[in-house]
Amino acid sequence: MSVLARHEEHARSDRHALLYPAGSRYRLEIVGPEGRLAVDGPPTPAAPPRDSPRPPPLAEPRVLDAVRWAAGRLGSEVLHVENLGGLPPESLLELDRTALRLVVSLHDFAAFCPRPHLIEEPHGTFCGYCRDLARCHRCLAATWDVPGGYQAERRQASGALLAVADRLVFPSEFLRRKINDLFVGLDSARQLVIPPAIPLSTPEEAPSGPPRRVAFVGGARRHKGGALLGDVVSRFRSEHRKPERWWVLGPGDPSILLRLRDLGVGVRGYYRAGSLPRLLSDLQIDLAVLASTSPESYSLTLSECWAARRPVIAFDVGAVGERIRAGGGTPVPPSAGAEGLACAIRHALETAPPRPEPSGLPSPIDVADSHRRLYDEVVRPPCLR
Numbered sequence: 593m594s595v596l597a598r599h600e601e602h603a604r605s606d607r608h609a610l611l612y613p614a615g616s617r618y619r620l621e622i623v624g625p626e627g628r629l630a631v632d633g634p635p636t637p638a639a640p641p642r643d644s645p646r647p648p649p650l651a652e653p654r655v656l657d658a659v660r661w662a663a664g665r666l667g668s669e670v671l672h673v674e675n676l677g678g679l680p681p682e683s684l685l686e687l688d689r690t691a692l693r694l695v696v697s698l699h700d701f702a703a704f705c706p707r708p709h710l711i712e713e714p715h716g717t718f719c720g721y722c723r724d725l726a727r728c729h730r731c732l733a734a735t736w737d738v739p740g741g742y743q744a745e746r747r748q749a750s751g752a753l754l755a756v757a758d759r760l761v762f763p764s765e766f767l768r769r770k771i772n773d774l775f776v777g778l779d780s781a782r783q784l785v786i787p788p789a790i791p792l793s794t795p796e797e798a799p800s801g802p803p804r805r806v807a808f809v810g811g812a813r814r815h816k817g818g819a820l821l822g823d824v825v826s827r828f829r830s831e832h833r834k835p836e837r838w839w840v841l842g843p844g845d846p847s848i849l850l851r852l853r854d855l856g857v858g859v860r861g862y863y864r865a866g867s868l869p870r871l872l873s874d875l876q877i878d879l880a881v882l883a884s885t886s887p888e889s890y891s892l893t894l895s896e897c898w899a900a901r902r903p904v905i906a907f908d909v910g911a912v913g914e915r916i917r918a919g920g921g922t923p924v925p926p927s928a929g930a931e932g933l934a935c936a937i938r939h940a941l942e943t944a945p946p947r948p949e950p951s952g953l954p955s956p957i958d959v960a961d962s963h964r965r966l967y968d969e970v971v972r973p974p975c976l977r
Contacts, residue, residue, distance in 0.1 A: 598956055
């Protein structure tokens with residue numbers, strides 16, 4: 593949602609283009625104040641299906657051909673890669689960078705691992721930024737037919753790509769630090785942090801007093817801490833003071849959702865990005881709980897909860913933990929598990945947690961302006977102006 597909101601804001605004042613796969617072709621979508629134009633590129637070999645036993649390829653000629661075609665058609669000076677998930681780092685390294693400047697945005701840990709949430713299989717837990725290549729191979733082999741040395745080659749290619757990029761853009765200081773720890777030697781002068789934006793509307797009056805309705809936001813999948821949610825709710829069964837209604841908002845694993853339904857938790861599945869503030873208001877939810885146990889790079893879900901002025905409880909991990917501690921909310925040590933979340937909810941039920949103010953959240957206009965300045969600096973460095 594943040595990328596689309598930014599591109600829509602760009603289109604109000606200048607032209608830019610999006611390149612993305614569309615079936616057997618790549619589609620070039622040119623947008624600007626005068627309107628929108630879509631052009632299909634030449635046919636390319638089909639990409640492997642999502643359930644393919646092959647791991648994400650390190651090199652894929654069709655991606656390189658599509659970028660060259662689009663850049664040549666537009667006369668582009670800058671290629672902005674919006675994350676490396678699913679993209680072949682070795683092919684991107686072959687681009688002629690004398691004619692095309694390269695900006696890479698990192699939104700997760702896809703540069704480090706094809707499992708960008710760093711959930712280790714078959715255990716379903718955070719891998720702790722594993723660098724044991726034998727252990728990594730066992731994890732990846734649970735899903736793909738992984739050749740020997742694949743993870744080492746992938747990390748080497750990703751590291752080389754990050755090293756030659758003209759700019760690396762991170763959504764948070766947390767992710768910037770971790771990527772620099774995982775890929776040693778990157779040039780800090782080529783890095784910047786631009787937090788993503790959500791469309792902001794005038795916040796409605798937030799409910800006052802102790803919360804009565806609690807929602808687990810962000811879904812009920814394993815990497816979102818879904819396995820803990822049933823244990824949290826169960827701890828309130830025999831207590832006198834408890835929420836009058838529980839909800840889970842977002843997608844979830846079927847087995848987890850089934851248990852939550854059996855416990856009387858209301859389930860509201862997928863919702864459109866940007867619509868969470870309205871959903872929290874419609875369901876009269878007073879308190880939001882983010883139970884993610886793996887490190888997130890920013891969390892737009894947290895931004896939407898703040899935009900709705902709902903107090904938040906979250907595990908103190910990754911960018912979510914850092915943002916909660918800096919911007920308001922209740923951080924819970926990850927080692928405290930389900931009981932830690934339950935204890936924080938009990939405290940909220942007995943008090944009236946302060947309501948966050950959305951004034952510090954970036955807007956799409958702010959983020960679009962930051963990217964305009966970035967592109968200008970890449971094309972025309974200060975020393976050449």
